[in-house]
Amino acid sequence: MALILFVSALLLGAAVVGWLKLPLYPFEAVALAVVIGLFGWTWLAFLAALVLPYHLAIPLTLGLSAGACVLLWNPRRPQWRPLEGGRSGWILWGVASLVTTAMLGRLFWTHSLVRDSTGVYSAGSTWADFGLHAAVISHLAVFDRMPLDLPVASGAHLTYPFLVDFLSALYLRDGWSLHFSLFLPGVLLALAVCQLLLSFSLRLFGHVGAAVGGLTLFLLMGSAAGLRLAYADWQHSGRSLTDFLSDLPRDYTVLGPENGQVTNLVTTTLLPQRAVLFGFGVGLTVLILLHVARDAGDRRYLLVSGALIGLLPMAHPHTFIVCGAVLVALTVEAALRLRRLPWGHLAAGGGAIVLAVPQLAWQQLANGGGTGGRLRLGWAVGDGESIWAFWWTNFGLMGVLFVALPFLLLRPGWRHYLVWYLPFLAILAATQVYAFQPFEYDNLKLINYVYLMASLLAGFLVVQACRESRWNLALLLPIGLIVAIPGMLSVTHEFQDRTQFAANADVALAGWVRATTAPDAVFIGADRPGQPVATLGGRSVVLGYRGWLYSYNLPYADREAAVSAALKGHIDDPMVRKFHPNYLLVAAEEDKSWTIDRNSLARLPLAYRNPTWTVYRLTGAGVSDTVKTSQQSR
Template sequence: MWLLLVLSIFGYGFSLILSRKNTGLYGILLSPALGISVFTQITLVLAFVFGVGYTSIFLALAVTVVLSVLCFVKFRQKFSLQNFPIFFVVTTIFVVFFLAYIWLTQALTSSPLGLKTGGGGMYGDTALHTAYTSRLETGEFPIQNPLFAGKILVYPFANDLLSAILRISGLNYNLAFALPQILFLIGFLVLFYKILRRFTSNWGFVIALLVLLLGWGIGALFFLREWQLSDISFLQFLSRDYTDNSQYNLYFHNILTGLVLPERSFLPGLFLGLLAFRNFLEYFKSKSKKLLIINGIVLGALPFWHTHTFIFFVILSFIFALWLMKINFKKTLIDFSLMTMVAVVIAIPFLYLFFSNHQVGQFLHTSFGWQNKNENILFFWFKNSFLIIPLAVLGFWFIKRDWKIYFVPAFVIFIIANLIIFQPWDWDNIKLISWSFLFFTILIGYLLAKFMQKGMFVFSLVCVLVMTSIASGSLSLLLQLKNDYIIYDKSDIELADWAKKNSKIDEVFLIEPLPTHPVPGLSGRLVYLGYPGHLWVHGIDYGGREQQVNQILAGDFSRLNNLEVPINYIVTSSSDFSFALPSNIRVAYRNQKYIVYKL
C-alpha cells in the first residue's frame, strides 16, 4: 500500500507536463495512474537486467521520484481548485465506488472456502492473470509462459508486473489486483471527461459515459421475450449474458463485463490511449513537439500494456500525420518521425520478444464481417450495437468541420477490424472495435446533448433512446453482480503453498490442463501444458504436448523420455493412479484433492 501512496504523490509531477494551464484537482486525480504507469515501465526495463525483485523495484522507484521532482521544478504551476465541476466529481465517485465494489468482492477475494471471483470472463481471465502474476513474483525475467514451460511469454503483462510488485511489497491478491484497476479507472474518467468537454456539455459526457459503459445491442429484447414465456422471477431467469450470446449471434460483449472487469490490460490501455489522444488534441492547436515526444513514449510502452490499443493508435497516428501534412508537410514529417523513433526505441524489448518467439502470419488473417458468419453484416451490427453506428454517423455529420478529423480514425479502424483479424482468435478484435465505439459514444454524446436543448419532448425522446441503448449492458452488469464462484478452494491453496516451498522455480509440473489449476495459478511454477484455451488464443501450438500429457496421465510413462521439456512432478486429482508406478516415481505430497508425484 505504501508503494501506491508514494507513486500517487509523485505522479503529480508528471501531470504538470501535460498542460501549461493550471491542472488543479484534475492533476491530482491523474497522478496515481501516471505514477504507477511510469514506475511500472521503468521497472520492466530494469527487470531485463536485475530481474523482478527489490533491486529493480527500488531503483525504479528512485528514478520515478527523481523524474517527478525534475518535472515539478521545470513545469511548476500555481495550484487552484477554481472552476472544478461538482458534476464531474459526483459522477466519478459513483462510477469508481461501484466498480471498486466489484473488484474488491470479485477479484480473488478471500472467503472461508478459498479465493472467489466473478463469473463470465472474470473466471477464466482471473486464473490466467494470476498465473502470470505469480510467475513474475518468482523474479525470473523475461518469464517463461507458466502454462507452457520452455516458451518465453509474449503478452502485454505490464499490469500483471505491477500486481506482482505489489504482492512482493506485501499486498494480498485481491488488493494487488483491484487497487491498480481503481487508480487507472480514475485516470480514465478524468481524461474521458476532459476530452468530452472539448466537444460537448456535461450532459453529453453523461450520455457518452452511460452508452460506453452499459451498451451494446438489442439482446435485452431477446431476454424479455424469453422471460415472458417463463414462470420464474426476473433475477432467477437472468442466467445468461445477452450482449455475448451465440444463440442470437450476439458477440459484441458489453465493455465492462467483457473487457474492463476481466481483461486486466484493457483499462490501462484505455487510460494510456486517451492520454495519447488528449496530447494529439493539444498538438493540433499548439504544434508543440513536446506532446508528440510524450506520445512516442506512450506508444512505445503500449505493447507491454495493451497490444490492441497500440495497434489502434498506430493507425490513428498515421491518419493524423497524413492530415497535418496537408497543412505543413515539413514540420509534420519531422515531428511525427521523431515520435516514431521514440516509440520504436521504447518498444524494442517487446519487438524483440515478439519476433523471436512468433511469426506475424500466426496472427494476421482476413475475415469479412468479424463475427457475423452468414448473417447480413448490417443486420448483425444492428443486433449487436442497436443504433450506435447510425447515431455516430449522424453526430459526425453535425459536428464542426474542424473536429471531424478527430473521429475519422474510429470509422476507418472499425472497417479494418471487420476485414482483418489481428490475432488467432477472431473475437479478440472486439478490443479494436471497442476503441472505435468509444469515439462513437463521444459523437453520440455531442449529438444527443445538442438535441436535448430543443424542448421537453425531444429531451424525453433522448432519455428513452439512451435507456433502450443501455438495457442490454445493464442486464450483463446485473448478471456479473449476481454470480461469484470459488476459483481456488482450500485444497488448491494448500497445494500451491506446498509447491512454492518444496520446488524450485525452474522445475516443471505435468498437470491435468484445467483452466484454474493452482500450480500455475498460485505457486508461480511452470507446467508442461496448461489450459489449451489460454494457449491457442495467443498463437501457441500445443497439440503435440496435449497428446503426450493425455498418454502419460493414462499410464504410458515411456512418453516421459520424449518430452520437449523435462518434467519434475506429476499432479493428479484422482485418488491414485490405477496402475503400477515406475520405481523412479514416488508420492511427494497429497491432500484431499491432489496427489503430487516426484520423478
C-alpha cells in the first residue's frame, strides 16, 4: 500500500509540472515532479486527515490526486530546454549528479535508522535529531486518526513543522519499515534540491560550470575556522595526512569551544533536519517560478508561487520567510519598472498570506508561548567576544563575499542580479539582530539561504573572471579550496561515523510497548534523545529531550519536577498527577543528575523488565489502565 501512496504522489507531481507548460531541462522536470508531487500530496493527505480517520482520509487523498492528474494532464510532448554548453555541459552535469547521488545516497541510507543484528544505527547530528523525527513519525502512525499532540511533551500541541514526518508516518502505517520510510522521501528530496539548485543557477547565469561551482560551495559550507583547527590537529597527531584523513577526530564545522556556528549543510542540515527537505525543495521551486514569471510576465507562475509560499509554514517556516522576502523584492522592482501597481505580484502575495495565516496562528498560539523570538545583537556572539572575530571564525572569506556582492553587482550588465541578492542580504542582517527561536543557532536555517544565493553568485563570478583571463583560475581555485575544505572534512567525517541509536534491549522494549499498551498511553521517565518508548514505540513521554523543548519555547520545569518525583517513587505527587502518566520508565543506568529511589520503586506494580529497562504501572497515580500487565525477562 505504501508504494501506491508514493507512486500517486509522483504522478500528481508529473501532472502539475506538465500543466505548467514550462520549457524545462529534463532533470529539472523530474526534480520538480518529485518536490511538487510529494509536497502537494502530503498537503492533501494532511487536510483529509484533519477531519477524517486514516482509513477514509488516505483513499480520499488517492482519489483527489487521481482526479487532479486527469484534470491537469497535458498530453502534448514536453518542451525541453536545451542545456547550455552542449555535450560538455551534459558531461559536467552528469559528473556533478553522479557525485551528489553517490554521496547523499550512501549517507541517507546509513543515517536513516538502519537495523542490523545488534540494534538500530545512525550517525552524527542525525543520531540526535532523528529521536524527535522518529517519535513524531511513530506516534502519527499508531493511531487510527491523526493526533496533533507532541509526543516528546505529553499534552502539548504539535506545532513543529511536521509535514515531511507525516508523509513518512503514512508510509510506515502502510507497510514500509521506519528505515525505508525515512530514507526514500529523504534522499529523493535531497537529490531534487541539488538538481533544482543547478537549474536555478542555469536560468540565472546560463553556464553549467557556474551552476556546479555554486552547488559545490553550498554543499561544502562550514565554519571558516575549521581549516585552521584541522591543520593544528593534524600537526599534533604525528600521523601522515592520509592516515589523519582516514580517521578524522571530529567534525571541523561543529566547533563548540571556538563558537563556530556555521555547520556543514549536508551533515547538520540535509541529513538530520528533515523539515528542510520540503523547505529547500519548495523554496527553489518558488525561485524558479518567480524567475520565469519575471522574464515571461505570466501571472500563472506568480499565482502558483504564491500558493506554494502560503503552504510553507507547516513544512518549513524559515523558507516561508525567505520566499516572502524574495516576493516582496520582486514586487517592489516590478512596481518601479512598470510604474504601476503589479497586480499579479500583489495577488500572489495576498494568496500566500491568506493560506499562511492559519498555520502561523497555530504555530504561535497553540501552546501559548509563541516561538521565543527576541532581539539578539550579533547572532550567537559570545559574552566578551568581538563580533568581528565571531564573523571571521564563522564566515571567513564567505563573509567578505556577502558584503562585497552588492557592490560587485553594480557593474553594468550585472545589476539585474541585485534584485535576487538583496532580499538574502536583508535576511542576513535580520539574523544578526534578532533570534527567531530561543536557540540562536537556529538562525542558521535562514543563513543557509544566504549561503545558497552567495554560492551561486560566486560560481558566476568565477566564470566571468576566467573568461577575462584563464590565469584568474590559479588565484580563485585556492580561495575556493580554503572556503570548502572545512565542509569537505565534515562530510568525510560523516562517512566514518556510526552511532547506535537503539540497542536490542531498546527494540525489545518498543516491541512490548506496541503490543501491550494503548496508543495514547503516557510514559514518564528521564529525558534522552533516543527514548525507545517514543522513537520506536510511538507513545508519548512526559519529558522528552530538554534541548528540543527549549528550542520550541516549551516550559519544562514542571515536567522535570514530575520526573524527579516519580523516580523517587512519589507517584502521588501533584506534579506527577498533572501529566496523568500510565507508566514509569527507568533505565538500569540513568544520568547522575537524577535521584532514583529503587527501593521505593520496587513496591510499584511491575509491567515489564529486561536487562536495560524496567517499566512500572502507575495504578497509584490514579490513572485507569485497562491494558494487561505483562512481565518479561530477557
